[in-house]
Amino acid sequence: MMKSLRWLGLLIGTSLVSAVETRDLVPLTTSFPEPLYDPSNVKGGHIDIKNFDRKLKQPPLLVPRGLKNLALGKPVESIDTTASEEALSRVTDGKKVAMLELSLTSTKQWIQIDLEDIVEIHGIWVWHRHKNMRAYVDVVVQVSHDQDLADGEEITLYNSDHDNSSGLGRGHDQIYVETHRGRVIAGNGVKGRYVRLYSNGSTSNELNHYVEVEVWGRK
Numbered sequence: 001m002m003k004s005l006r007w008l009g010l011l012i013g014t015s016l017v018s019a020v021e022t023r024d025l026v027p028l029t030t031s032f033p034e035p036l037y038d039p040s041n042v043k044g045g046h047i048d049i050k051n052f053d054r055k056l057k058q059p060p061l062l063v064p065r066g067l068k069n070l071a072l073g074k075p076v077e078s079i080d081t082t083a084s085e086e087a088l089s090r091v092t093d094g095k096k097v098a099m100l101e102l103s104l105t106s107t108k109q110w111i112q113i114d115l116e117d118i119v120e121i122h123g124i125w126v127w128h129r130h131k132n133m134r135a136y137v138d139v140v141v142q143v144s145h146d147q148d149l150a151d152g153e154e155i156t157l158y159n160s161d162h163d164n165s166s167g168l169g170r171g172h173d174q175i176y177v178e179t180h181r182g183r184v185i186a187g188n189g190v191k192g193r194y195v196r197l198y199s200n201g202s203t204s205n206e207l208n209h210y211v212e213v214e215v216w217g218r219k
Helices: 002-023 049-056 085-092
Strands: 025-027 062-064 076-078 102-104 109-127 140-144 155-159 183-199 208-210 212-218
Touching: 062 109, 076 085, 085 102, 085 109, 085 212, 102 109, 109 140, 109 208, 155 183, 183 212
Parallel strands: none
Antiparallel strands: 025 062, 076 109, 102 208, 109 183, 109 212, 140 155, 140 183
């Protein structure tokens, strides 16, 4: 009898902790640029753009209170050596205008943000080019303590590479259509300093584009 009561107490305690944790979570919010969709670029031509946009809207990501965009103003590097420092800085400058984007060459490319400290990451919000309806291929987002991601301890938060064509492992996340709302990826409280984002062209062409990346977390 005492053993049963003890187990009941543990279960109740766990439920209370879960309830408190859930109550302390809030939807992650950010600012959005103006939508610039061109319905003429969508197969079939005439669509109800408002209804279409509503269907593409993500459910809210619940996160702890008091998070900040830790990527704002932080340095960005890329495997594409043709990208200038000025162009790379657009990724974390806080501007989400579709035409103020970083453009990388074709084939698999990555950019990497140095948060300059080990932080706790709860959400990564990504805007690729959102002026035209398109989806980017083999999108992979990883977090690491190591700048070169060479220690094998990087954490993959998103992977839509279903056939492992990028060599980063077979992914199970869905490819998605770009919109002015971007895409928010759950960080789940992982800790790291470097955020690396891969892509391999889009359904429109072989180029890779980034408008803005936000990393929401806390030190």
